[in-house]
Amino acid sequence: MGKILLQSVFHNNKECNILINGTTFYAIDRQFSPAEIDGAEVVDCKGMAIFPAFYNAHTHAAMTLMRGYADDTPLFEWLNNYVWPLEAKLTADDIEIGSRLAVLEMIHSGTVFFADMYWHRERTMKVVEEMGIRAAIGVTISDKLTSPQDFENNFTFLKKHTGESERVSLVVMPHSIYMNTDESFKRSIAVAKAENYIFHTHLSETEKEVVDCQQQFHCTPVELMEKWGALSPNFVGAHCVHLNESEKEILAGTGSTAVVNPCSNLKLGSGIPDIAGLHSKGVNVALGTDGASSNNNLDMHEEMKIAALLGQLQAHSINKIFHKNDILTMATEAGAKAYGLHAGKIEEGYLADCLLVELDNAQMIPCHDYLSNWIYSANTNAIHSVICNGSFVMRNHHVDGEEEILRDAKKRAKEILER
Amino acid sequence: MGKILLQSVFHNNKECNILINGTTFYAIDRQFSPAEIDGAEVVDCKGMAIFPAFYNAHTHAAMTLMRGYADDTPLFEWLNNYVWPLEAKLTADDIEIGSRLAVLEMIHSGTVFFADMYWHRERTMKVVEEMGIRAAIGVTISDKLTSPQDFENNFTFLKKHTGESERVSLVVMPHSIYMNTDESFKRSIAVAKAENYIFHTHLSETEKEVVDCQQQFHCTPVELMEKWGALSPNFVGAHCVHLNESEKEILAGTGSTAVVNPCSNLKLGSGIPDIAGLHSKGVNVALGTDGASSNNNLDMHEEMKIAALLGQLQAHSINKIFHKNDILTMATEAGAKAYGLHAGKIEEGYLADCLLVELDNAQMIPCHDYLSNWIYSANTNAIHSVICNGSFVMRNHHVDGEEEILRDAKKRAKEILER
Numbered sequence: 151m152g153k154i155l156l157q158s159v160f161h162n163n164k165e166c167n168i169l170i171n172g173t174t175f176y177a178i179d180r181q182f183s184p185a186e187i188d189g190a191e192v193v194d195c196k197g198m199a200i201f202p203a204f205y206n207a208h209t210h211a212a213m214t215l216m217r218g219y220a221d222d223t224p225l226f227e228w229l230n231n232y233v234w235p236l237e238a239k240l241t242a243d244d245i246e247i248g249s250r251l252a253v254l255e256m257i258h259s260g261t262v263f264f265a266d267m268y269w270h271r272e273r274t275m276k277v278v279e280e281m282g283i284r285a286a287i288g289v290t291i292s293d294k295l296t297s298p299q300d301f302e303n304n305f306t307f308l309k310k311h312t313g314e315s316e317r318v319s320l321v322v323m324p325h326s327i328y329m330n331t332d333e334s335f336k337r338s339i340a341v342a343k344a345e346n347y348i349f350h351t352h353l354s355e356t357e358k359e360v361v362d363c364q365q366q367f368h369c370t371p372v373e374l375m376e377k378w379g380a381l382s383p384n385f386v387g388a389h390c391v392h393l394n395e396s397e398k399e400i401l402a403g404t405g406s407t408a409v410v411n412p413c414s415n416l417k418l419g420s421g422i423p424d425i426a427g428l429h430s431k432g433v434n435v436a437l438g439t440d441g442a443s444s445n446n447n448l449d450m451h452e453e454m455k456i457a458a459l460l461g462q463l464q465a466h467s468i469n470k471i472f473h474k475n476d477i478l479t480m481a482t483e484a485g486a487k488a489y490g491l492h493a494g495k496i497e498e499g500y501l502a503d504c505l506l507v508e509l510d511n512a513q514m515i516p517c518h519d520y521l522s523n524w525i526y527s528a529n530t531n532a533i534h535s536v537i538c539n540g541s542f543v544m545r546n547h548h549v550d551g552e553e554e555i556l557r558d559a560k561k562r563a564k565e566i567l568e569r
Numbered sequence: 570m571g572k573i574l575l576q577s578v579f580h581n582n583k584e585c586n587i588l589i590n591g592t593t594f595y596a597i598d599r600q601f602s603p604a605e606i607d608g609a610e611v612v613d614c615k616g617m618a619i620f621p622a623f624y625n626a627h628t629h630a631a632m633t634l635m636r637g638y639a640d641d642t643p644l645f646e647w648l649n650n651y652v653w654p655l656e657a658k659l660t661a662d663d664i665e666i667g668s669r670l671a672v673l674e675m676i677h678s679g680t681v682f683f684a685d686m687y688w689h690r691e692r693t694m695k696v697v698e699e700m701g702i703r704a705a706i707g708v709t710i711s712d713k714l715t716s717p718q719d720f721e722n723n724f725t726f727l728k729k730h731t732g733e734s735e736r737v738s739l740v741v742m743p744h745s746i747y748m749n750t751d752e753s754f755k756r757s758i759a760v761a762k763a764e765n766y767i768f769h770t771h772l773s774e775t776e777k778e779v780v781d782c783q784q785q786f787h788c789t790p791v792e793l794m795e796k797w798g799a800l801s802p803n804f805v806g807a808h809c810v811h812l813n814e815s816e817k818e819i820l821a822g823t824g825s826t827a828v829v830n831p832c833s834n835l836k837l838g839s840g841i842p843d844i845a846g847l848h849s850k851g852v853n854v855a856l857g858t859d860g861a862s863s864n865n866n867l868d869m870h871e872e873m874k875i876a877a878l879l880g881q882l883q884a885h886s887i888n889k890i891f892h893k894n895d896i897l898t899m900a901t902e903a904g905a906k907a908y909g910l911h912a913g914k915i916e917e918g919y920l921a922d923c924l925l926v927e928l929d930n931a932q933m934i935p936c937h938d939y940l941s942n943w944i945y946s947a948n949t950n951a952i953h954s955v956i957c958n959g960s961f962v963m964r965n966h967h968v969d970g971e972e973e974i975l976r977d978a979k980k981r982a983k984e985i986l987e988r
Contacts, residue, residue, distance in 0.1 A: 217934075218941035222892050225885075255931040416878035417945070419885025446945035447932050456875060459835035466644075466838025473641050512674040513866050515636070515975050516982030522637035526836070526865035531950045556934055563935030 153190035154502075154540065155182070160199040160509060160520065161496060168200065170502040173316075173540040177498055197510050198534055199520055202478070202494050203503040204450035205485030206256065206264040207409040208350070208388040208438030211274060212240070212248030214255065215563050217442040225418060233443055239569050244562060246273035251559035252448055253281045257549050259449040259530040262503045262538040265350060265386070265409075265438070265489060267323045271307070275318050282543040284503075286489040288323030288350060293334035295325070301334065305341060312345075317539060319348070319489065321386075326352035327363060327371060339380045348489055349380060353387030353408075356420050360392045372397035381406045386488045388438060389414075390428065391421040398424070402432040407488035410480075412456050414440035425457055426464035426472050429480070436485035451530050454481040458525055474521050502540040508532045572609035573921075573959065574601070579618040579928060579939065580915060587619065589921040592735075592959040596917055616929050617953055618939055621897070621913050622922040623869035624904030625675065625683040626828040627769070627807040627857030630693060631659070631667030633674065634982050636861040644837060652862055658988050663981060665692035670978035671867055672700045676968050678868040678949040681922045681957040684769060684805070684828075684857070684908060686742045690726070694737050701962040703922075705908040707742030707769060712753035714744070720753065724760060731764075736958060738767070738908065745771040746782060746790060758799045767908055768799060772806030772827075775839050779811045791816035800825045805907045807857060808833075809847065810840040817843070821851040826907035829899075831875050833859035844876055845883035845891050848899070855904035870949050873900040877944055893940050921959040927951045 154170040161168065166179035169187060176186070220232035240248075245268065256264060263284040266274055271287045278285040289304040312320050322342040324330050330338070342349040354360055354371045363371045372393060375381050381404035390401075390408040401408055410423040428435045437457055439448045458477045465472040483494030486501075493501035507524065508514065511532040514523045524532075536544040543549065573589040580587065585598035588606060595605075639651035659667075664687065675683060682703040685693055690706045697704040708723040731739050741761040743749050749757070761768040773779055773790045782790045791812060794800050800823035809820075809827040820827055829842040847854045856876055858867045877896045884891040902913030905920075912920035926943065927933065930951040933942045943951075955963040962968065 215935060216937070217946055218938040221938055221941040221945070222890055224890065251931060251934065258931055413878060416882045419882050422882070442946070446941065447947075449932070449948065452871070452874070452948070455871070456878070459832060459875070463835045463838050463841070471641055471643065510975060512670060512677055512971075512975060513868070515670065515979050516634060517979065518635070518982065518986075519637040519640055522640040522865065526640070527636055527861070528866075529868065529871070529948050529950065531948065552931075556929060556931060560934050560936065563937065567937075 153187065154537070155187050155190040155192045156195045156200065156506075157192055159195035159506070163520070165196075168496070170537070170540050173502055175496065175498055175500050175502050178496060195506055197508065198506045199509055199524070200496055201505045201507055201524060202482040202496060203262040203505050203536060203538065204260050204454070204481050205436070205489070205491070205494055206261050206439055206448065206450050207386065207407070207436035207485035207488055208411055208440060209252075209264050209266060209448060210268045210441035211252035211264060211266045211448075212245045212268055213441035213443045214251045214448070215240070215244060215248040215559065215566065217446050219443065221446070236566065239566055240269070242270040242273050244566060245270040246277060247558050247562045249274040249277040250281070250555050252442070253277055253283060254549055254552055254555045255448050257281070257283060257536055257544050258533070259451055260505045260533045260536060261448065261450045262536065262543070263486065263489070263491065263493070265321065267325065267350065275315070278318050279315060282541055283538045284317040284491070286319045286321045286348060286350075288321050290323050290325060291334060291338050292325040292329040293331055294329050308341070308345070308347070321348045321350050321489070323350045326359070327374065328359060336378060339378055342384065343379070346384070348384050348386060350386040350388065353390055354392045354397075355389035355415070357392055370394065370397055372400050376400055376404070386436075389420070389423065391415050391423045393424065398428055398431045398433060401428070405434070407434045407436055407484070409436045409438045409485070409488070410457060411438045411440040411453070412460055413453055414444040418444050422460055424464060425461040426468065426470065429461070429472070429476060430468065430470060434484050434488060435480050436488050437481045438485075449530060450481055451528075454478075454525060457481075474525055477525055478521065502537060504537050505533050506535040506537075508534050572606065573956070574606050574609040574611045575614045575619065575925070576611055578614035578925070582939070584615075587915070589956070589959050592921055594915065594917050594919050594921050597915060614925055616927065617925045618928055618943070619915055620924045620926055620943060621901040621915060622681040622924050622955060622957065623679050623873070623900050624855070624908070624910070624913055625680050625857055625867065625869050626805065626826070626855035626904035626907055627830055627859060628671070628683050628685060628867060629687045629860035630671035630683060630685045630867075631664045631687055632860035632862045633670045633867070634659070634663060634667035634978065634985065636865050638862065640865070655985065658985055659688070661689040661692050663985060664689040665696060666977050666981045668693040668696040669700070669974050671861070672696055672702060673968055673971055673974045674867050676700070676702060676955055676963050677952070678870055679924045679952045679955060680867065680869045681955065681962070682905065682908070682910065682912075683867075684740065686744070686769065694734070697737050698734060701960055702957045703736040703910070705738045705740045705767060705769075707740050709742050709744060710753060710757050711744040711748040712750055713748050727760070727764070727766070740767045740769050740908070742769045745778070746793065747778060755797055758797055761803065762798070765803070767803050767805060769805040769807065772809055773811045773816075774808035774834070776811050789813065789816055791819050795819055795823070805855075808839070808842065810834050810842045812843065817847055817850045817852060820847070824853070826853040826855055826903070828855045828857045828904070828907070829876060830857045830859040830872070831879055832872055833863040837863050841879055843883060844880040845887065845889065848880070848891070848895060849887065849889060853903050853906060854899050855907050856900045857904075868949060869900055870947075873897075873944060876900075893944055896944055897940065921956060923956050924952050925954040925956075927953050
């Protein structure tokens with residue numbers, strides 16, 4: 151890690167120079183003294199724009215191994231007869247291989263951070279460390295699915311490994327209200343509050359979840375979270391499809407984050423999250439891809455475009471405009487903020503995470519509005535290079551070791567099916 | 570044009586050989602005699618899958634020149650103060666340059682055919698001829714917008730140029746009910762019927778259009794089309810967002826085609842076309858990108874994924890599954906069929922239009938289901954080569970002359986703004 155001078159890069163509608171020093175943006179668009187740029191790697195960025203990288207605020211990374219498996223099967227049959235039995239066979243090695251494929255796919259599509267709710271977290275942590283990006287890795291808590299010993303291990307693991315890594319944080323992630331007993335869920339909240347952990351859970355993804363919650367607790371999921379004291383700027387709820395107006399206000403008022411995953415919600419028939427409504431009420435809205443089983447990719451750019459289109463339709467219906475800058479923020483800064491990162495903006499002092507995007511791409515031409523082109527027209531094809539934490543993780547469309555990662559994942563997915 | 574032997578290409582879940590002879594698929598997956606493959610160009614397709622190319626059933630190609638222009642402006646302000654004034658400045662040369670950018674973008678994203686409703690058709694025809702793909706070019710009729718002389722010229726042009734080209738057909742395209750007088754619209758129908766032309770028009774895109782039609786004609790747009798005798802297998806309606814159940818049945822019963830353009834409909838706030846409902850009623854549903862002003866690209870793969878996701882949500886609500894094959898058909902064969910092409914399938918006797926898609930792409934791995942990967946996971950990044958009418962129009966991600974096309978479009982878009 152050292153200095154990188156991005157020369158003649160397109161930013162805020164003009165060419166400028168940007169200096170990265172260590173892990174942060176040192177300065178944007180000014181003259182540098184010889185001492186400041188001494189030892190810097192100079193990168194000629196002529197014909198390229200710089201954009202914030204993506205922060206994927208909700209996924210299950212290693213599910214890449216199940217991409218497209220048994221698609222076109224009705225939801226409960228798909229889960230019961232295909233996804234869950236296959237998941238039950240996954241070993242720690244599988245998770246490592248699946249996570250590596252996931253991280254490779256994310257880097258190629260411009261994502262430098264993901265919040266991961268899955269199993270064998272130590273392996274995913276290892277992969278993230280190796281591949282140079284960031285993650286908030288969950289201790290995924292579900293006392294209905296795991297043994298009492300595993301349940302306790304979550305909290306031991308948290309204590310032991312917190313703060314070990316610069317790029318990987320640990321997050322308390324009870325799967326959901328319905329996959330935990332009250333005791334388990336409340337204890338998770340208590341631990342997160344006492345130790346100041348980010349707290350992430352599935353929230354109001356399906357109509358059934360809301361109905362069940364109302365029957366059991368006589369309130370909606372968001373109201374339950376409020377009652378149990380879970381809501382705060384450290385709270386990150388995934389999906390948030392079925393919320394009433396008052397719940398949106400509660401999320402906004404408590405500084406909580408709603409992560410919307412529109413591709414997954416549409417594909418699984420869960421519904422359409424009210425992206426424009428959440429945003430207009432002042433909720434911190436972030437974007438996630440969900441797992442590759444239900445998307446079927448981890449492409450945040452695609453998620454951003456789909457969120458933008460759905461948001462536009464919703465905004466029209468309340469006579470508003472869903473602005474480009476707000477859309478970009480959802481895909482970048484909002485996710486970073488949710489997980490406590492000072493990142494997601496090309497500004498002095500922010501973490502040096504960014505994309506270099508080719509302007510000489512048919513979908514980026516003409517350049518009436520390069521941000522509009524990026525959000526609505528381009529795809530990840532235009533991403534030339536990716537920088538995370540002040541270091542290149544992809545250069546000129548290539549990630550070190552990618553051929554091997556793809557080969558291993560292909561082989562392993564076949565083997566799992568044959569078990 | 571000669572023979573192309575696609576060797577070891579992945580098709581129907583196995584490697585096989587496919588022979589193209591002239592403009593059609595000669596044979597799929599069998600042994601060939603030396604005489605059959607004599608003189609063939611042999612292409613090693615190991616590691617690549619073959620898929621049908623895309624047929625873009627509704628667009629306004631040269632609007633690429635306005636991509637992203639004045640985005641985030643309220644709809645009527647956007648049209649009145651930005652898009653229409655800029656459109657009014659477009660010359661025939663501009664249309665040629667914009668169409669060339671459009672065709673380049675379409676080839677890169679796997680599209681070999683588009684139905685074009687725009688002006689200076691002779692220039693778009695020229696571009697399509699040069700660049701090797703197909704198009705159904707409209708004589709765009711709007712007597713409310715054009716002079717009586719121009720209105721008459723449409724019909725003269727049709728007579729004069731029909732049948733001139735192997736890959737370009739002419740289509741009768743009155744813009745819409747609201748941009749034509751009754752007389753003009755009815756005459757367009759009469760000409761199309763008398764001369765057996767395909768007939769294409771905007772249909773029920775916005776709620777306002779439906780309300781206005783009901784006020785003026787005391788029936789819905791589809792009912793009006795039926796009353797005026799426009800509906801038949803030669804009828805192609807674009808958008809079809811606001812239809813009641815009976816209108817869907819009328820379209821199905823008459824063999825008409827509904828082209829859905831979900832990206833544009835969401836972005837402009839028009840609504841969500843009932844893709845699964847139209848399909849389940851037996852309507853020939855095709856996909857279109859609409860123009861780049863309201864999408865903002867011409868990427869049929871993206872349109873296919875968004876249509877698939879919306880269709881899944883709609884299908885769930887009527888307890889159905891929206892199958893992969895049906896989704897692929899909408900993006901390929903249904904559009905070809907609407908415009909009278911025996912194309913859109915990898916089958917003997919079909920026009921030799923196809924894509925070679927890289928299987929060694931992170932989003933195509935693992936390969937539990939390669940069609941599912943193609944529809945839901947991949948993007949156009951994975952398209953290695955494109956064949957149209959038995960000839961390569963893109964090889965290894967490169968289209969002849971693309972650098973010049975991009976340069977010209979960039980320059981021209983700037984000049985137009987300065988006029």
